[in-house]
Amino acid sequence: MTMKSLTNVCKIGDELALAFSDGSEMYLGLAMMRRSCPCAVCQGEPDAMGRVRRPIVEHGPGAFELKRFELVGGYGLQLFWADGHSTGIYSMAYLDQLDRLARN
Numbered sequence: 756m757t758m759k760s761l762t763n764v765c766k767i768g769d770e771l772a773l774a775f776s777d778g779s780e781m782y783l784g785l786a787m788m789r790r791s792c793p794c795a796v797c798q799g800e801p802d803a804m805g806r807v808r809r810p811i812v813e814h815g816p817g818a819f820e821l822k823r824f825e826l827v828g829g830y831g832l833q834l835f836w837a838d839g840h841s842t843g844i845y846s847m848a849y850l851d852q853l854d855r856l857a858r859n
């Protein structure tokens with residue numbers, strides 16, 4: 756399997772339009788992306804026993820408003836939200852996963 760990369764990212768309304776090197780595209784809702792933020796603060800970290808306890812995340816004002824985004828080394832997408840949160844880096848594999856969820 757060849758690794759695809761992001762070629763274009765564009766914010767359209769409350770969605771993010773993503774274009775990939777293999778010609779595929781996806782549209783992901785910003786609120787869904789924020790709720791699925793892959794960072795440790797949002798998803799939790801495994802404890803000493805390897806159990807992941809998912810934290811309760813509060814989404815304050817601006818949480819679903821995307822200020823800007825940055826491509827991280829061609830393999831990931833970092834999103835900067837208006838409430839200051841920016842630690843989540845969405846890998847290609849994770850974006851694929853979100854896309855599949857969004858289509859179901």
Ligand SMILES: [Zn+2]
Pocket residue numbers: 792793794795796797798840842843
């Ligand atoms: Zn997060």
